[in-house]
Amino acid sequence: AVPRFHAAVDLGASSGRVMLGRWADGRLSLIEVHRFPNGPITQDGRLRWDAERLFEETLVGLAEAVRIAEAAGGVLDGIGIDSWGVDIALVGVGTGTAFPSGLASRFPTVPHHRGADADGPARAAVLVDAATAYAVTGVLEQTINTSYQLRSRAEELDVRRADGGRPTVLLVPDLWVWLLTGVVGAERTIASTTQLLDQGTGDWAAELIRRWGLDGFDFPPVVAPGTVAGPTTPEVTARLGSSVPIPVHRVAEHDTASALAFARPHGAELLVSSGSWSLVGVCLPAAVLTEHARAAGFTNEAGVAGSSLLLRNLAGMWLLTECARAWSAEDGSAVDLVDLVAAVSEMEGDAATDVTPAVFDVADPRLLVPGDMPERIATLCRETGQRPPGGRSDVVRTVVESLAVAYAETVRACEAITGVTIRSVRIVGGGSRNRLLCARTAARTGLPVTAGPAEASALGNLAVQLVAAGHAPSLDTVYRHGQDDHDDHDHERTPT
Numbered sequence: 001a002v003p004r005f006h007a008a009v010d011l012g013a014s015s016g017r018v019m020l021g022r023w024a025d026g027r028l029s030l031i032e033v034h035r036f037p038n039g040p041i042t043q044d045g046r047l048r049w050d051a052e053r054l055f056e057e058t059l060v061g062l063a064e065a066v067r068i069a070e071a072a073g074g075v076l077d078g079i080g081i082d083s084w085g086v087d088i089a090l091v092g093v094g095t096g097t098a099f100p101s102g103l104a105s106r107f108p109t110v111p112h113h114r115g116a117d118a119d120g121p122a123r124a125a126v127l128v129d130a131a132t133a134y135a136v137t138g139v140l141e142q143t144i145n146t147s148y149q150l151r152s153r154a155e156e157l158d159v160r161r162a163d164g165g166r167p168t169v170l171l172v173p174d175l176w177v178w179l180l181t182g183v184v185g186a187e188r189t190i191a192s193t194t195q196l197l198d199q200g201t202g203d204w205a206a207e208l209i210r211r212w213g214l215d216g217f218d219f220p221p222v223v224a225p226g227t228v229a230g231p232t233t234p235e236v237t238a239r240l241g242s243s244v245p246i247p248v249h250r251v252a253e254h255d256t257a258s259a260l261a262f263a264r265p266h267g268a269e270l271l272v273s274s275g276s277w278s279l280v281g282v283c284l285p286a287a288v289l290t291e292h293a294r295a296a297g298f299t300n301e302a303g304v305a306g307s308s309l310l311l312r313n314l315a316g317m318w319l320l321t322e323c324a325r326a327w328s329a330e331d332g333s334a335v336d337l338v339d340l341v342a343a344v345s346e347m348e349g350d351a352a353t354d355v356t357p358a359v360f361d362v363a364d365p366r367l368l369v370p371g372d373m374p375e376r377i378a379t380l381c382r383e384t385g386q387r388p389p390g391g392r393s394d395v396v397r398t399v400v401e402s403l404a405v406a407y408a409e410t411v412r413a414c415e416a417i418t419g420v421t422i423r424s425v426r427i428v429g430g431g432s433r434n435r436l437l438c439a440r441t442a443a444r445t446g447l448p449v450t451a452g453p454a455e456a457s458a459l460g461n462l463a464v465q466l467v468a469a470g471h472a473p474s475l476d477t478v479y480r481h482g483q484d485d486h487d488d489h490d491h492e493r494t495p496t
């Protein structure tokens with residue numbers, strides 16, 4: 001059979017990557033063709049993403065994907081983009097501006113959600129309270145939401161300008177699709193992170209948008225995942241060195257939805273998408289818009305194939321990457337987190353690690369912004385009367401234990417909301433490589449834990465493309481017959 005090549009661009013908060021999938025004989029093989037670092041940068045006194053560099057890196061990776069596909073006698077049949085949620089660029093669309101000529105001098109800036117105003121939810125609540133917004137959108141009042149970010153930008157921009165021009169709101173992966181194709185749209189899974197999508201109609205919540213003073217923005221049409229946005233523009237096609245334009249797919253553009261694209265809507269498995277954030281919860285047939293779900297700290301986000309994800313948005317590997325950043329500054333040289341976590345995993349079970357580590361609330365808002373993470377963690381432990389972790393390995397154990405405790409508590413909270421007993425845990429994403437986290441989650445939940453795939457978002461991205469193109473019969477076939485560079489390993493139930 002002719003090999004089919006598809007590229008997944010997966011933009012994560014600490015690194016981005018371009019993965020090339022080759023589908024042949026009912027199997028998907030995945031290779032990483034390009035990986036590049038990511039993180040917040042400060043520009044004009046504000047926390048932002050280095051969007052222009054990230055887009056350049058994307059083009060470098062895609063050009064390499066084209067080269068590999070063509071060298072193998074094939075072509076690149078599709079490109080899909082997924083990224084973190086909530087963050088946006090404002091662009092003035094309408095005149096067929098295409099990358100790179102028209103945009104080189106004014107690449108859109110993308111503020112980082114970790115720099116969002118802390119009082120956004122309180123100020124918005126004066127106009128529409130959080131409970132009302134939840135009943136419409138299913139999204140919790142988190143400072144990072146697009147809704148609050150847009151309210152701040154509306155104030156800055158005074159969008160009701162006399163010329164009537166309305167800036168268009170593009171979430172990060174929709175911005176990438178626009179830069180590649182010139183086509184404007186709002187893919188449903190990524191749009192569901194905004195707190196501006198109506199769960200009932202599946203469209204923008206027009207009244208909420210008006211009452212929050214956001215009707216001076218243009219919101220593009222909502223499109224379902226599993227469609228094609230359009231072909232690459234001539235400029236992009238040439239830049240990628242491709243002999244033909246490449247179809248750009250609307251995949252599940254939210255990385256969480258892509259990572260969990262294998263999940264069936266039954267609520268009996270706790271899903272953990274573990275990257276910079278930990279998204280923890282269950283896949284259900286429909287959103288849960290009750291006060292109970294809101295009070296318990298759950299948000300509803302769109303999954304693939306009409307499914308709904310009931311999730312807590314908790315801190316994740318961000319806690320460790322920020323610790324590593326602080327320690328690297330202290331040492332004057334880079335601290336390797338992977339090595340440190342591996343060393344701590346090996347110590348597990350030693351007499352020295354008999355004492356249960358201190359545990360803190362991973363949802364504490366003080367952990368959201370960049371800063372001296374080891375010191376903040378020590379403060380949280382002291383506030384609850386615990387001895388703060390001593391050395392670096394103790395800090396790692398405390399972070400991992402606190403995440404496992406939060407996951408275990410989420411099992412109980414999901415069961416109370418859905419009435420469905422949770423029988424297993426599945427951890428996907430980069431954090432699934434953290435053996436200590438998987439083992440401690442098994443211990444704290446008392447449930448069997450399956451770890452991997454680590455590149456779940458890229459796999460889901462490719463799966464949606466392959467099903468949409470008619471190559472693969474179903475999403476879970478791609479997961480079952482997909483390989484990445486990670487061995488799945490199961491963790492035995494171990495008593496706490």
Ligand code: LRH
Pocket residue numbers: 083084085086113144193254255256275277279313
């Ligand atoms: C995970 C995620 C999550 C949050 C955050 C901003 O990558 O998309 O769902 O909303 O990033």
